[in-house]
Amino acid sequence: MKKATCLTDDQRWQSVLARDPNADGEFVFAVRTTGIFCRRSCRARHALRENVSFYANASEALAAGFHPCKRCQPEKANAQQHRLDKITHACRLLEQETPVTLEALADQVAMSPFHLHRLFKATTGMTPKAWQQAWRARRLRESLAKGESVTTSILNAGFPDSSSYYRKADETLGMTAKQFRHGGENLAVRYALADCELGRCLVAESERGICAILLGDDDATLISELQQMFPAADNAPADL
Structure with a gap:
């Protein structure tokens, strides 16, 4: 032995x-x-x-x-892949309608809250809370794009009520709901691209806040997706 x-x-x-x-x-x-x-x-x-x-x-x-052990799956040969699988699972848990605390999330992926928070941010570039907020914003955008009312879209996105949304309106859409419906009309949107462990990441921002976080495999596709989201905006690379 x-x-x-x-x-x-x-x-x-x-x-x-x-x-x-x-x-x-x-x-x-x-x-x-x-x-x-x-x-x-x-x-x-x-x-x-x-x-x-x-x-x-x-x-x-x-x-x-x-x-x-069925919990930590030590037979998986690649430890890095095992950690990435945990973060991917955490992302899916954060994308549920019911909000989940860091402690509950850590328990479900068999990690301590401290290590999960650190590994999640190192892997995605975002905290678990920011990821959950970004997912809500995505749901809100999708609902608005389908022509749903603002109130219906807010509830579909997982906000408990309208007041919860309006308190965080800027950080949720990065623009007003009306501006979003009109494709970012009269807005200057600046974006940056970078590597992350999940591939390539595009982060776009207006003067009111973050308006898009996109993940993909190549820059051209991400930029095209941003342009489709905000066809009426002035989309351009950020001056870094």
């Missing part, structure tokens, strides 16, 4: 207690009383130290007769 190198067992145990997701992939740990092995970032309750053993990778833990 080959053990992970470089770290002592005491050091490995301390890293398990810390649940640091950035160190996943260096080794896995197994619990003799349950027959399960986990990543060290697993959010499951810690076992007693005397019941824990360490293995260099999932293959060795499997060969020793342990089964992978």
